[in-house]
Every structure is written in C-alpha cells, then in structure tokens.
Amino acid sequence: xxxxxxxxxxxxxxxxxxxxxxxxxxxxxxxxxxxxxxxxxxxxxxxxxxxxxxxxxxxxxxxxxxxxxxxxxxxxxxxxxxxxxx
Amino acid sequence: xxxxxxxxxxxxxxxxxxxxxxxxxxxxxxxxxxxxxxxxxxxxxxxxxxxxxxxxxxxxxxxxxxxxxxxxxxxxxxxxxxxxxxxxxxxxxxxxxxxxxxxxxxxxxxxxxxxxxxxxxxxxxxxxxxxxxxxxxxxxxxxxxxxxxxxxxxxxxxxxxxxxxxxxxxxxxxxxxxxxxxxxxxxxxxxxxxxxxxxxxxxxxxxxxxxxxxxxxxxxxxxxxxxxxxxxxxxxxxxxxxxxxxxxxxxxxxxxxxxxxxxxxxxxxxxxxxxxxxxxxxxxxxxxxxxxxxxxxxxxxxxxxxxxxxxxxxxxxxxxxxxxxxxxxxxxxxxxxxxxxxxxxxxxxxxxxxxxxxxxxxxxxxxxxxxxxxxxxxxxxxxxxxxxxxxxxxxxxx
Amino acid sequence: xxxxxxxxxxxxxxxxxxxxxxxxxxxxxxxxxxxxxxxxxxxxxxxxxxxxxxxxxxxxxxxxxxxxxxxxxxxxxxxxxxxxxxxxxxxxxxxxxxxxxxxxxxxxxxxxxxxxxxxxxxxxxxxxxxxxxxxxxxxxxxxxxxxxxxxxxxxxxxxxxxxxxxxxxxxxxxxxxxxxxxxxxxxxxxxxxxxxxxxxxxxxxxxxxxxxxxxxxxxxxxxxxxxxxxxxxxxxxxxxxxxxxxxxxxxxxxxxxxxxxxxxxxxxxxxxxxxxxxxxxxxxxxxxxxxxxxxxxxxxxx
Numbered sequence: 001x002x003x004x005x006x007x008x009x010x011x012x013x014x015x016x017x018x019x020x021x022x023x024x025x026x027x028x029x030x031x032x033x034x035x036x037x038x039x040x041x042x043x044x045x046x047x048x049x050x051x052x053x054x055x056x057x058x059x060x061x062x063x064x065x066x067x068x069x070x071x072x073x074x075x076x077x078x079x080x081x082x083x084x085x086x
Numbered sequence: 087x088x089x090x091x092x093x094x095x096x097x098x099x100x101x102x103x104x105x106x107x108x109x110x111x112x113x114x115x116x117x118x119x120x121x122x123x124x125x126x127x128x129x130x131x132x133x134x135x136x137x138x139x140x141x142x143x144x145x146x147x148x149x150x151x152x153x154x155x156x157x158x159x160x161x162x163x164x165x166x167x168x169x170x171x172x173x174x175x176x177x178x179x180x181x182x183x184x185x186x187x188x189x190x191x192x193x194x195x196x197x198x199x200x201x202x203x204x205x206x207x208x209x210x211x212x213x214x215x216x217x218x219x220x221x222x223x224x225x226x227x228x229x230x231x232x233x234x235x236x237x238x239x240x241x242x243x244x245x246x247x248x249x250x251x252x253x254x255x256x257x258x259x260x261x262x263x264x265x266x267x268x269x270x271x272x273x274x275x276x277x278x279x280x281x282x283x284x285x286x287x288x289x290x291x292x293x294x295x296x297x298x299x300x301x302x303x304x305x306x307x308x309x310x311x312x313x314x315x316x317x318x319x320x321x322x323x324x325x326x327x328x329x330x331x332x333x334x335x336x337x338x339x340x341x342x343x344x345x346x347x348x349x350x351x352x353x354x355x356x357x358x359x360x361x362x363x364x365x366x367x368x369x370x371x372x373x374x375x376x377x378x379x380x381x382x383x384x385x386x387x388x389x390x391x392x393x394x395x396x397x398x399x400x401x402x403x404x405x406x407x408x409x410x411x412x413x414x415x416x417x418x419x420x421x422x423x424x425x426x427x428x429x430x431x432x433x434x435x436x437x438x439x440x441x442x443x444x445x446x447x448x449x450x451x452x453x454x455x456x457x458x459x460x461x462x463x464x465x466x467x468x469x470x471x472x473x474x475x476x477x478x479x480x481x482x483x484x
Numbered sequence: 485x486x487x488x489x490x491x492x493x494x495x496x497x498x499x500x501x502x503x504x505x506x507x508x509x510x511x512x513x514x515x516x517x518x519x520x521x522x523x524x525x526x527x528x529x530x531x532x533x534x535x536x537x538x539x540x541x542x543x544x545x546x547x548x549x550x551x552x553x554x555x556x557x558x559x560x561x562x563x564x565x566x567x568x569x570x571x572x573x574x575x576x577x578x579x580x581x582x583x584x585x586x587x588x589x590x591x592x593x594x595x596x597x598x599x600x601x602x603x604x605x606x607x608x609x610x611x612x613x614x615x616x617x618x619x620x621x622x623x624x625x626x627x628x629x630x631x632x633x634x635x636x637x638x639x640x641x642x643x644x645x646x647x648x649x650x651x652x653x654x655x656x657x658x659x660x661x662x663x664x665x666x667x668x669x670x671x672x673x674x675x676x677x678x679x680x681x682x683x684x685x686x687x688x689x690x691x692x693x694x695x696x697x698x699x700x701x702x703x704x705x706x707x708x709x710x711x712x713x714x715x716x717x718x719x720x721x722x723x724x725x726x727x728x729x730x731x732x733x734x735x736x737x738x739x740x741x742x743x744x745x746x747x748x749x750x751x752x753x754x755x756x757x758x759x760x761x762x763x764x765x766x767x768x769x770x771x772x773x774x775x776x777x778x779x780x781x782x783x784x785x786x
Contacts, residue, residue: 154566
C-alpha cells in the first residue's frame with residue numbers, strides 16, 4: 001500500500017556495509033605451526049570475522065579493522081602481525 | 087438504532103473508543119482528561135472492551151508505546167492534555183512524521199505558567215505544526231462523532247496522518263449533555279476494517295525510521311504536506327457519509343450558521359461557538375445580518391474554504407481562546423489573516439482573546455464583540471481586544 | 485557444545501561492516517547477543533554508538549538482518565513495550581530486544597525502563613555500558629565512574645574529572661524485582677552466552693542485561709587491549725558478574741573464581757581517562773569497589 005516511497009520511513013534495500021578493511025594498518029595472519037585451534041580469537045573478534053573451516057581457524061579479512069585483539073589474546077602467540085602495503 | 091444518553095465529554099471519548107475498538111491503548115491520566123483513562127480501564131476490567139491497555143508512567147511513554155504498536159499496523163489510542171502533551175512532544179512529532187495513523191483526544195488545557203489546570207486551547211494550538219491533523223469540537227456529540235470519523239480519516243491510505251480530537255477542558259470534558267450513541271454494528275459498517283501495514287516482520291526484516299539524508303527528508307515532507315491537503319477531501323467524504331448514516335452533518339472542515347446573507351461574520355473554535363450562536367441570534371433580532379463560521383479543522387487548515395466564505399463580507403471578528411506569542415493576536419486570528427492574504431480577500435478583522443486559564447467566555451462578551459463587529463471601522467486596531475474583567479466596561483461589568 | 489563451536493555455528497546477524505571503532509566491545513557484544521537470540525528477534529537501537537555505527541540503518545538499507553527500529557533516546561523501553569504488546573497479538577515468541585547505551589539507560593531512559601519492569605513487560609533490555617556518551621564524544625553519563633575525565637567533566641586547574649560514583653542500574657532493576665537481571669562481560673564469553681540463553685527463556689517479565697563494554701576510544705587505550713581491560717575489570721572486582729532472579733542473587737563463576745582480586749589500580753592504569761588520578765583518588769575507588777563487593781556478597785549469601 002505504501003506505493004509512495006516517501007510515505008513511511010522504512011525499507012529493506014540490503015545491508016549497509018562499510019569497507020572497514022581500509023582502516024587496517026596491520027593484518028593478522030595465523031601461523032598454523034603454532035595454532036592449536038583453541039578458538040580464543042574467534043570468541044573475541046569484535047567483527048566475528050574469524051571462523052572455523054575443516055577444523056581449522058580461518059580469518060576473513062574482508063572487513064577486518066585490524067584492531068589486534070586476536071593477536072593480543074592468542075594464548076600461543078600464533079598470530080603474526082603483517083604491515084599492510086599501501 | 088442509536089441510544090440516547092446523557093454523557094460528559096470525557097465519557098463520550100471513552101464510548102467512542104469502545105465503539106472503535108483499538109488494539110492497544112496507552113494513556114496517562116492528567117486533569118482534565120483523567121476520566122477518559124479511568125473509564126477505558128473500567129471497560130477493559132468489565133470485559134466491555136477487548137483492547138490491551140499498557141498502563142504507562144508518563145505521556146512520553148504513552149505515545150512511545152502506541153508508536154511501537156503502530157509499527158505492527160495496530161489501531162491504537164491515547165489521550166492527554168496540557169502539560170502531558172508538552173511532555174509527549176518528542177514521540178508526538180515522530181508519530182505523525184512516521185505517518186502512523188491514530189486518534190488522540192485532547193481535553194484542552196491552558197499552558198503554564200502561571201500555574202493552571204483550567205481550560206484553554208493553547209496546548210493543542212502550540213503544536214499545530216507538528217504534523218498532526220487537529221479538529222476542535224463544539225459539544226459532546228461532536229466529540230463522540232469525531233473520534234469515530236477520526237479513525238476513518240487518519241487510516242485512509244491516501245492520508246495516513248494521526249489526528250487530535252480537541253475539546254475544551256472542563257467546559258466539555260466535565261459537562262453533561264444529551265448524546266446519541268450509535269450501535270457498534272453501525273460504527274463497524276462506517277469504519278473500514280483495520281488494514282495497516284506491518285513494518286516489523288521477522289520473516290521480512292526491514293529497518294524502521296533509519297537516519298536519512300536531507301534530499302530524502304525534503305521529499306518526505308513534501309508528501310506529508312500533500313497528503314494533508316488530500317485529507318481535506320477525505321474529511322469531506324467522511325463527513326458526508328457520516329451524515330448519511332447517522333443524520334449528523336458537522337460541516338467537514340468548516341461549520342457555519344446563518345451565513346447565507348451575512349454581512350458580518352463571527353469566527354470561533356470549540357465550545358465558544360455555542361455562545362457565538364446565541365450572539366448571532368441576538369444580533370439578527372436587532373436587524374443585523376450576522377453569521378457564524380466555526381473553524382473545525384486547524385490542520386489541515388481550510389484556507390481557501392475560509393477565504394471563500396469571507397469574500398464579499400463587510401467585516402469579521404475572530405474570538406480566540408489562545409495567544410500567538412510574538413503577534414498581538416490569538417492563533418486563529420493569525421491563521422485567518424494568512425488565509426485571507428493568500429486568497430486575496432480583504433476585509434476588516436477584529437481580534438478578541440478570551441477564556442484563557444479557564445476564564446468564562448461569557449455570552450455577554452461574545453455579544454459585545456458582535457456589537458463591535460457591527461461597527462467594525464470604529465474598532466479597527468492592530469492587535470487584539472482582551473476579554474478580561476474590564477472588557478464590558480463599567481456599565482456592563484460587575 | 486563448547487562456546488567456540490556454538491558461536492562459530494551461529495549466524496552473525498549484524499552487517500559485517502559497521503563503523504564501530506577498532507576494538508569496540510559494544511560491537512562484539514551486539515553480534516554475540518544476536519547470534520544467541522537468532523532471527524526471531526526485533527531490535528530497537530536508540531541513538532548512541534551502535535545507531536551511529538550504522539546498526540540503525542542508513543537511508544533504507546539495514547545494519548542488521550532482523551527487523552530494527554530506532555526510537556528516541558529516552559523511550560527505548562516504552563516503544564519496545566508497545567512493540568511487544570502488539571507482538572503478543574501476532575507471535576508472542578518473538579524476542580523484543582533493546583540495545584541501548586548507558587546514557588539512554590541510566591539517564592534519560594531510566595523512567596521508561598523502570599515502568600516496563602514494573603509492568604512485567606516481557607522485553608529484553610540490554611544496556612551497552614561503555615561508561616559515557618561515547619558516540620557523541622565522551623560526555624559524562626550516570627554510569628561514568630568516579631574520577632573519569634570526560635568532555636563534560638574535564639580535568640583542569642580546578643576540574644578533577646567526575647566527582648560522583650557510578651549509578652548502579654542492574655542493582656536498581658534487581659531491587660525492583662525485574663524478572664531477570666544479569667551483568668555480562670564479553671571477556672567471559674561462556675558466561676555471556678549462558679546468560680543471554682537464559683534471558684531468552686524468561687517469559688514472566690522484563691529481562692535486564694547490563695554489559696560492561698570497554699571502549700578503547702573513550703577510555704583512552706589501545707583497541708587490542710579491550711578484552712584484557714574487561715578481564716581486569718572483573719578480576720579487580722571493579723565490575724561484578726552476577727545474576728538476579730526470584731529474589732535471589734547469584735554470583736557468577738568468573739567473579740566467584742576471583743580469590744585474590746587484582747588491584748583496581750591495574751585496571752585504572754593504562755586508561756587515559758584516569759591518567760590524572762592521584763593515589764588517594766584511586767584509594768577512594770578501591771574503597772567503593774570493596775563496598776560494592778561486600779554488599780553483593782551479603783545479598784548473595786542471603
């Protein structure tokens with residue numbers, strides 16, 4: 001009934017997404033020789049961009065802001081901190 | 087078949103709400119509206135009304151609750167007055183600009199300060215630019231009828247704007263009058279079934295009221311104003327069909343009395359209109375061709391209709407139960423001047439302000455205003471005449 | 485299922501790219517909250533960090549994958565009560581959730597929240613407590629702690645930061661006998677998830693969840709340190725984890741496990757908002773932290 005798009009302020013035209021990966025100055029990289037798969041980083045990543053695939057911890061860097069919590073909290077120091085090339 | 091009863095204005099509101107059967111009611115009691123909240127609670131307690139009542143702690147919350155319920159397309163109701171309306175202003179503005187239709191009754195009350203709980207139209211008129219429709223009632227029957235018409239007008243899919251049904255606090259809220267109560271089936275036949283969209287559906291997630299850019303907002307306002315103008319024809323239709331079904335024609339945007347050949351026109355709102363009818367009769371008996379215009383809708387404002395009714399008359403007098411700060415006039419007087427100016431109608435306008443803070447707008451005052459109107463050129467001045475205790479002069483006053 | 489596997493298996497219902505700061509715990513808490521509650525949820529997000537970050541949507545795009553509405557700052561609880569009243573007519577199982585900041589909760593929204601608790605409205609009201617109005621630039625709120633420098637309680641030749649102590653909103657709601665009250669920290673995720681799951685089961689009244697979300701930008705610390713700060717807040721008993729239900733307090737496991745509390749100074753040092761504090765000021769905070777712990781211990785022992 002709201003054929004006029006200016007009648008009620010509502011909508012469902014997709015997700016609002018910012019390319020927050022551009023904020024990064026460093027990016028996390030898992031050193032699988034040290035990673036024990038405990039998932040501490042997965043618990044604490046504010047973006048929930050760390051997941052599990054085939055039993056391994058994986059980081060999706062698409063939106064990662066590079067806050068460094070995963071590296072800080074990793075009990076095995078298994079996350080390397082790589083400077084982003086600009 | 088209608089039933090005849092003797093009801094106060096507040097009782098009329100409650101009876102009308104019972105007939106309109108809103109899904110959700112949230113209201114906070116405030117003088118002089120409290121009886122409305124009490125009666126609705128009693129109706130629910132007695133099983134006479136199936137609405138869900140949310141007993142809130144403030145007017146800010148009452149409007150917020152009904153706004154939340156309106157997001158799911160529910161028919162909702164609240165009522166307030168004076169300070170309550172002022173306290174509710176934030177969600178009040180948002181309700182109308184979200185375009186959620188509803189009826190809210192106002193038992194109009196003067197605004198503080200000085201401290202007062204008594205009658206005045208200042209509360210409603212101070213928020214006339216908050217995006218709501220506002221209709222002002224002359225008597226208790228009109229209150230009842232306009233709550234019912236209000237849902238029909240507000241929920242019209244070409245309108246979708248909430249409406250305030252306003253009536254003079256104490257003078258109407260607490261005064262008993264003869265009222266015809268329609269049957270529920272008659273009201274059901276008059277009101278369309280509730281058909282409002284649901285915006286918060288977990289199966290089809292949507293965002294409601296997000297932040298927007300100005301380029302969106304300006305078009306949004308444009309539509310709101312356009313729908314407000316469209317509401318004028320919806321109001322006329324609603325009135326026409328109501329008259330056909332229930333036998334009472336309130337006139338739509340404007341009411342009139344003995345206007346056919348009138349040279350002089352009194353213009354009033356709300357309960358003052360009753361005294362003005364008497365004044366017109368008295369002046370007619372004295373051989374003066376006087377008529378009366380009763381402004382019913384302050385929003386949408388019937389500018390063209392009002393100007394047309396005044397075109398060619400010799401003079402008019404506006405009696406306000408409110409002030410427009412910054413003008414030396416009442417609100418209706420300012421609005422009427424704007425309408426006349428916009429539509430090229432030139433005639434002398436006398437402005438009167440009275441009845442503030444519950445002061446009696448006595449018939450003698452209105453008759454005196456009518457006498458001055460009949461001799462308008464002699465009384466023309468910038469600003470308003472104040473209907474205070476000195477208004478009648480020593481020979482007429484106490 | 486352990487917490488890691490549980491959270492890894494749950495759907496993230498927040499937009500992947502919202503403009504919350506690096507290391508924002510409010511963002512993490514919101515994501516986990518919605519992961520636990522699932523899609524049968526309606527969210528209201530009043531003005532604040534999360535609305536500002538885009539959760540409340542922008543133009544007609546959405547910041548979350550559940551229905552979401554933006555109330556005004558002070559009426560989250562009452563607007564949500566209206567939504568819930570309407571949903572009771574449609575589908576009573578839908579979770580009606582508010583995610584409001586500490587200012588919108590402890591200050592301007594407290595009256596509406598208290599009334600909703602009194603009415604036993606079955607809503608889940610979540611307070612994202614980052615201890616100031618962070619979205620608009622660190623203005624003091626009712627939950628800003630004693631001594632903190634904010635933009636409205638600045639440190640100067642006379643100013644010494646906020647002079648009063650933090651308003652204890654979860655305790656207020658418990659004293660009002662809300663159906664369920666819990667305090668949460670994202671640094672203790674198993675406890676966090678269990679409390680949200682329990683909240684989702686409560687059907688007899690208002691649920692109040694109070695989350696202390698460290699705010700790197702407002703507190704003045706590295707974004708990578710916010711989980712560690714939240715942990716220090718719990719280990720020092722600066723922030724106490726507990727639940728309240730049916731007139732009973734229960735101290736939660738992470739707080740129960742603190743036998744030898746960390747010095748509060750360890751929590752305070754390293755935060756710019758407390759940098760001006762002298763040892764005597766910190767002593768004052770230590771005294772209040774101790775009193776709060778004593779009070780909770782007594783309540784839980786009853």
